[in-house]
Amino acid sequence: MKQLSAHVHVGIAACLIALFLIFIGIPKAVSSPSNVQNIVLAPTFWPYVLSGITGIIGLAMIIGGWHQPVTKVNDDESRPGALGWLRLGSLAVIMIVTMFALPRLGMVWTTMLVFLITALMFRTRHPRTAVLCAMLIPLALYLFFAHVAGVGIPQGNYVRLP
Amino acid sequence: MSLMDSLMAGLSLVSSFEAFAALFLGICIGVVGGAIPGLSATMAVALTLPFTFSMQPITGILLLLGVYKGGIFGGSRPAILIKTPGTPASSATILDGYPMAEQGEAGRALGMALWASCTADLVSNLALILFAGWLASFALKFGPPEFFALILFSLTIIAGVSGESLLRGALAAMMGLLLATVGLDLVYGTNRFTFGDPNMMGGLNFIAVLIGLFAIPEIIAMAWNPVAHLGQARQLGNSTVTFADYRRSFKSIIRGSLIGVFLGSIPGIGAAPSAFLSYSEARRNSPNKENFGKGEIEGVAASEAGNNGVAGATLIPLLALGVPGDVITAIIIGAFMVHGLQPGPMMFLLNVDIIYGLFIGLIVSSVFLLLIGSVAIKGFRFVADVPKRILMPAVLVLCIYGVFAVNNNIFDVGVMFVMGWLGYLMMCFRIPAAPFLIAFILGPLLEDNFRQAMLMSGSNPMILFRGPITWFFWLATVVTVFAITRSIFSKST
Numbered sequence: 001m002k003q004l005s006a007h008v009h010v011g012i013a014a015c016l017i018a019l020f021l022i023f024i025g026i027p028k029a030v031s032s033p034s035n036v037q038n039i040v041l042a043p044t045f046w047p048y049v050l051s052g053i054t055g056i057i058g059l060a061m062i063i064g065g066w067h068q069p070v071t072k073v074n075d076d077e078s079r080p081g082a083l084g085w086l087r088l089g090s091l092a093v094i095m096i097v098t099m100f101a102l103p104r105l106g107m108v109w110t111t112m113l114v115f116l117i118t119a120l121m122f123r124t125r126h127p128r129t130a131v132l133c134a135m136l137i138p139l140a141l142y143l144f145f146a147h148v149a150g151v152g153i154p155q156g157n158y159v160r161l162p
Numbered sequence: 163m164s165l166m167d168s169l170m171a172g173l174s175l176v177s178s179f180e181a182f183a184a185l186f187l188g189i190c191i192g193v194v195g196g197a198i199p200g201l202s203a204t205m206a207v208a209l210t211l212p213f214t215f216s217m218q219p220i221t222g223i224l225l226l227l228g229v230y231k232g233g234i235f236g237g238s239r240p241a242i243l244i245k246t247p248g249t250p251a252s253s254a255t256i257l258d259g260y261p262m263a264e265q266g267e268a269g270r271a272l273g274m275a276l277w278a279s280c281t282a283d284l285v286s287n288l289a290l291i292l293f294a295g296w297l298a299s300f301a302l303k304f305g306p307p308e309f310f311a312l313i314l315f316s317l318t319i320i321a322g323v324s325g326e327s328l329l330r331g332a333l334a335a336m337m338g339l340l341l342a343t344v345g346l347d348l349v350y351g352t353n354r355f356t357f358g359d360p361n362m363m364g365g366l367n368f369i370a371v372l373i374g375l376f377a378i379p380e381i382i383a384m385a386w387n388p389v390a391h392l393g394q395a396r397q398l399g400n401s402t403v404t405f406a407d408y409r410r411s412f413k414s415i416i417r418g419s420l421i422g423v424f425l426g427s428i429p430g431i432g433a434a435p436s437a438f439l440s441y442s443e444a445r446r447n448s449p450n451k452e453n454f455g456k457g458e459i460e461g462v463a464a465s466e467a468g469n470n471g472v473a474g475a476t477l478i479p480l481l482a483l484g485v486p487g488d489v490i491t492a493i494i495i496g497a498f499m500v501h502g503l504q505p506g507p508m509m510f511l512l513n514v515d516i517i518y519g520l521f522i523g524l525i526v527s528s529v530f531l532l533l534i535g536s537v538a539i540k541g542f543r544f545v546a547d548v549p550k551r552i553l554m555p556a557v558l559v560l561c562i563y564g565v566f567a568v569n570n571n572i573f574d575v576g577v578m579f580v581m582g583w584l585g586y587l588m589m590c591f592r593i594p595a596a597p598f599l600i601a602f603i604l605g606p607l608l609e610d611n612f613r614q615a616m617l618m619s620g621s622n623p624m625i626l627f628r629g630p631i632t633w634f635f636w637l638a639t640v641v642t643v644f645a646i647t648r649s650i651f652s653k654s655t
Contacts, residue, residue: 007327010591014333021340030343031352038621043347043354046609047340054336061329087385095579098562102572111559118381118558122388122551130552137556141563149216151567 007065014058021051087121094118106156111138171515173522175220184221185523188228189530193538195229196236198548203233203251205377207493209557211369212564219501220516224523226497230490231283231473231527234433235535238275238466243268251433251469254441258454258461265457269539273403274459275466276535278415280528282467285419286426286474287524290481293427294517297482301507306614307626311635313608316429316485318639320597328646330593338598341366342605349613361573368496369568370577371602373561375595378582383589384554403459411463414444418464422471427478432488433469440468474524480505481517485604489596492603500568
């Protein structure tokens with residue numbers, strides 16, 4: 001089977017996105033009043049035009065990339081092994097958990113944990129510095145944003161800071 | 163208001179300790195940020211942006227301009243010492259800077275980089291002061307059709323020159339334009355891709371999108387491969403730059419500065435092409451052309467003049483037309499917006515004090531850059547030693563605080579994370595992020611001006627070709643598309 005270049009993959013993705021938007025996304029998620037007199041002023045006009053152009057670009061990429069030689073990428077970069085995928089997955093989980101923890105634990109405590117976990121996940125060679133930074137950086141940012149910039153930093157339900 | 167009145171108004175605005183301290187601090191942050199490979203001047207400006215929210219507009223914008231200018235210069239240090247450009251703009255500096263470092267002349271190369279940067283910065287600032295006002299007064303004649311044609315031209319050139327592939331750049335621009343349609347419709351007030359969520363009715367937060375696109379992908383990339391990529395830093399050596407070196411390279415510095423000014427004033431081209439063009443012109447005209455690539459000091463001077471010459475000039479379209487000249491000025495436009503300022507020709511009428519305050523600050527920034535740069539040359543080792551695996555978690559925490567601070571809204575943090583993953587995917591598929599961001603900023607302007615033009619003309623599309631200004635931009639757009647397409651075909655054959 002012919003191995004397709006990345007250009008073709010991106011082109012196929014662009015075409016699929018365009019088709020999704022034209023047939024499902026825009027009709028379902030963009031509301032347009034029924035009394036619009038001219039199509040160019042309709043709220044749906046611009047998204048349809050942009051989706052159409054995206055599809056055309058995607059097609060051009062598929063056609064252009066079809067005869068393009070497949071460039072070999074460095075094996076080290078392309079296949080980092082299961083650990084790389086595990087770290088990526090963990091980072092995604094950290095981000096999702098952060099969204100839930102921010103209003104409940106408070107921004108300072110959440111970011112302290114986020115700092116520490118990510119530093120350890122990145123296999124830092126300076127764990128003590130990481131612990132110190134994990135405590136000091138969120139606190140320093142809290143002091144600046146809450147007391148200098150007057151931003152209402154979420155304090156959470158448990159331990160509140162002055 | 164006369165020129166003298168405007169100048170005095172600007173001086174009264176900027177002549178405070180805070181304003182100059184912010185500029186000084188900004189250059190320090192930029193020099194350090196630009197010197198850390200993987201952090202880059204762009205990310206340094208993006209991360210500094212949230213700290214400006216509580217400042218006076220002029221102070222905050224000067225801080226960001228300081229980071230911008232410092233960052234562009236800062237990128238030359240790792241380029242010379244470890245063969246890794248701190249910013250893409252410094253790529254050309256490697257060509258002669260690193261061979262000089264190998265020959266034990268890193269100190270001389272860094273000194274020349276500093277002098278060339280400061281000279282080009284000054285030339286660029288003077289060009290800004292001379293041309294921005296003139297261009298703004300001309301732009302006052304623009305109506306919606308002219309602005310539509312101008313923004314379309316800007317998008318074409320941005321999509322075309324910002325990456326290895328025109329189609330990928332264009333795709334990124336389309337994605338940015340599509341994302342910009344999220345929110346309430348400008349004319350009818352109906353929902354577009356809001357899914358009934360009130361957080362999305364005002365559109366996606368610009369700061370969340372930009373930090374997500376530029377900072378978070380670096381953190382995700384570190385999760386993929388956490389091994390730090392810093393190479394072995396070369397010693398500075400004993401040799402330093404002399405006035406004779408500067409005089410010998412002066413022609414190339416001025417030529418490079420002018421190339422930077424010219425390319426910088428065209429939206430989208432940016433500093434890296436300018437540096438390479440300046441370098442190749444210096445090589446073509448130099449009596450020592452055979453030394454280029456082997457450690458020629460004039461090569462370092464030309465590339466640094468080329469990339470720093472852009473820094474002031476990119477502000478010309480930003481201030482005069484409201485169109486960002488490159489990705490960093492696209493971020494700086496966010497600072498203007500946060501402070502309720504809309505860059506463009508009207509700013510020269512409504513906020514002339516801020517404009518002249520910025521001009522004064524920019525002139526002073528060249529002097530500050532010289533002072534800070536001289537000290538920073540010796541301090542590079544400390545910057546190179548910052549462990550990246552501590553730095554990136556710190557960046558992540560900073561991003562969370564900074565994005566939250568814009569609207570006091572946790573939803574924006576979520577937008578930043580999602581945009582971060584999108585940015586990482588784009589990075590993996592080598593789709594450039596810069597056209598995406600610039601299109602995201604220009605998208606509402608493009609649509610707004612198009613629909614206003616249609617409303618003005620009763621939906622007659624001929625209004626988009628109504629006069630010489632619109633014809634000029636349409637012609638420029640066609641020529642640009644033709645030139646880029648031709649260059650692609652000539653490369654592939």
